[in-house]
Amino acid sequence: xxxxxxxxxxxxxxxxxxxxxxxxxxxxxxxxxxxxxxxxxxxxxxxxxxxxxxxxxxxxxxxxxxxxxxxxxxxxxxxxxxxxxxxxxxxxxxxxxxxxxxxxxxxxxxxxxxxxxxxxxxxxxxxxxxxxxxxxxxxxxxxxxxxxxxxxxxxxxxxx
Amino acid sequence: xxxxxxxxxxxxxxxxxxxxxxxxxxxxxxxxxxxxxxxxxxxxxxxxxxxxxxxxxxxxxxxxxxxxxxxxxxxxxxxxxxxxxxxxxxxxxxxxxxxxxxxxxxxxxxxxxxxxxxxxxxxxxxxxxxxxxxxxxxxxxxxxxxxxxxxxxxxxxxxx
DNA sequence: GCCGGTTATGTTATCTCATAACAGAAGGTG
DNA sequence: CACCTTCTGTTATGAGATAACATAACCGGC
Ligand SMILES: [Zn+2]
Ligand SMILES: [Zn+2]
Ligand SMILES: [Zn+2]
Ligand SMILES: [Zn+2]
Numbered sequence: 506x507x508x509x510x511x512x513x514x515x516x517x518x519x520x521x522x523x524x525x526x527x528x529x530x531x532x533x534x535x536x537x538x539x540x541x542x543x544x545x546x547x548x549x550x551x552x553x554x555x556x557x558x559x560x561x562x563x564x565x566x567x568x569x570x571x572x573x574x575x576x577x578x579x580x581x582x583x584x585x586x587x588x589x590x591x592x593x594x595x596x597x598x599x600x601x602x603x604x605x606x607x608x609x610x611x612x613x614x615x616x617x618x619x620x621x622x623x624x625x626x627x628x629x630x631x632x633x634x635x636x637x638x639x640x641x642x643x644x645x646x647x648x649x650x651x652x653x654x655x656x657x658x659x660x661x662x663x664x665x
Numbered sequence: 666x667x668x669x670x671x672x673x674x675x676x677x678x679x680x681x682x683x684x685x686x687x688x689x690x691x692x693x694x695x696x697x698x699x700x701x702x703x704x705x706x707x708x709x710x711x712x713x714x715x716x717x718x719x720x721x722x723x724x725x726x727x728x729x730x731x732x733x734x735x736x737x738x739x740x741x742x743x744x745x746x747x748x749x750x751x752x753x754x755x756x757x758x759x760x761x762x763x764x765x766x767x768x769x770x771x772x773x774x775x776x777x778x779x780x781x782x783x784x785x786x787x788x789x790x791x792x793x794x795x796x797x798x799x800x801x802x803x804x805x806x807x808x809x810x811x812x813x814x815x816x817x818x819x820x821x822x823x824x825x
Numbered sequence: 826g827c828c829g830g831t832t833a834t835g836t837t838a839t840c841t842c843a844t845a846a847c848a849g850a851a852g853g854t855g
Numbered sequence: 856c857a858c859c860t861t862c863t864g865t866t867a868t869g870a871g872a873t874a875a876c877a878t879a880a881c882c883g884g885c
Contacts, residue, residue, distance in 0.1 A: 542852085542861085542862080544851095544862070544863085545863095546862090546863075547862095562841085562842085563841095563842065563843075564841070564842070578863095578864070578865065578866090579842085579843070579844085580843090580844075580845095580863085580864080580865085581863075581864075583842095583843065583844075584862080584863080599759035599760050599812075599814075600759050600812060602841085602842065602843095617797065619801055619804055619806045619808070621806070622809070628804060628806075630800050630801075630804065632796070632797060632800070633796040633797070633800070634796075635796065636792070636793040636794075636795065636796060637777065637792060637793070637813060637815060638815075640777075640790050640792070640793070641779055641790075641815055641817070644779055644788060644790065644819075644820070645819065645820025645823065646779045646781070646788075646815065646817050646818065646819055646820065646823075647817045647818045647823045648779075648815045648816070648817040649782070649816055649817045649818075650815070650816045650817070651813065651814070651815045651816070652759075652760060652812075652813070652814050652816075653797060653811065653812070653813045654759070654811070654812050655797060655801055655806065655808045655810070655811045656808070656809055656810045656811070657801070657806050657807045657808040657809045657810070658806065658807045658809075659804075659805065659806055660804070660805025660806065663805065663806075663807045702832085702833080702881085704833070704834085704880095705834095706833090706834075707833095722870085722871085723870095723871065723872080724870070724871070738834095738835070738836065738837090739871085739872070739873080740834085740835080740836085740872090740873075740874095741834075741835075743871095743872065743873075744833080744834080748833095762870085762871065762872095
């Protein structure tokens with residue numbers, strides 16, 4: 506996937522089998538606890554994200570949606586992504602126009618990403634926004650969300 | 666421009682007359698110093714950005730490009746934007762698909778934005794990325810660029 | 826001046842990404 | 856069941872960005 510080298514994609518293996526089922530089950534439970542519904546299309550899109558090892562484009566998800574190769578209609582997937590983002594099950598990476606499943610346990614949170622320009626990996630980390638929030642407060646801003654995307658090379662690609 | 670209230674756009678007035686000419690002249694000088702060429706379409710796009718008081722979409726620039734209402738062709742403007750970004754004269758705001766002129770003097774630098782969801786203002790500030798760079802280093806990443814976009818409400822819109 | 830490499834532009838067409846609008850189905854409540 | 860709300864299916868279109876290739880301007884050496 507990288508423009509400059511040929512390392513395998515990503516740092517997350519992508520979930521399969523029981524690990525995948527467990528993750529989907531946990532999502533069901535979190536939805537049930539807040540009166541939200543993890544309906545079939547939402548569950549399917551989350552499954553596709555969890556199975557993947559790298560950020561997925563919306564139209565990749567659209568193409569992979571159907572069980573026997575039939576694509577979904579765009580609004581089906583975009584609506585599911587909107588839901589998954591709202592509940593904190595997925596994040597959009599603006600600089601890639603792509604989506605990843607949340608890899609950090611717990612409730613919805615501020616996300617930040619380390620993105621490898623070589624292999625395409627996108628690693629989520631828990632950001633410390635103290636400095637930036639302080640700058641925002643000084644300017645009189647009430648901050649509701651922050652997106653931070655750092656581009657560069659992952660450890661494997663730096664070594665290679 | 667805001668979805669929720671009707672404050673005037675932005676915090677930057679947009680340059681006119683001699684202030685605009687001065688800014689464009691300074692850009693010429695910075696280009697000359699590095700063997701880069703501020704050609705007519707590049708200069709025109711920078712002018713449009715400097716005149717504006719809020720982030721401009723690419724197709725807004727395309728529409729406004731010609732002196733007598735004739736639009737530019739998309740590649741003309743996208744190439745100019747690529748140049749302006751490369752030299753640090755402009756920044757792309759990923760979460761808006763829009764562009765702003767750099768409001769911070771000096772050479773190209775890491776940018777960060779406070780974006781008001783109410784009035785559409787996008788205020789550039791000088792970010793302190795110490796915490797995030799330290800987290801990236803711990804994960805073994807070599808970071809080349811960082812984009813940070815904080816969404817919320819500006820001082821005027823918080824008050825109103 | 827003019828040749829030849831390099832960089833930039835003009836032009837056409839196409840591609841990717843995302844949403845509006847509306848009809849219908851499913852779920853939940855009394 | 857009657858009603859309201861939320862979600863889904865479907866069609867069509869809007870918004871954002873780039874590929875590909877031909878032409879033109881710039882700049883060095885000759
Ligand atoms: Zn997350
Ligand atoms: Zn990598
Ligand atoms: Zn700047
Ligand atoms: Zn505002």
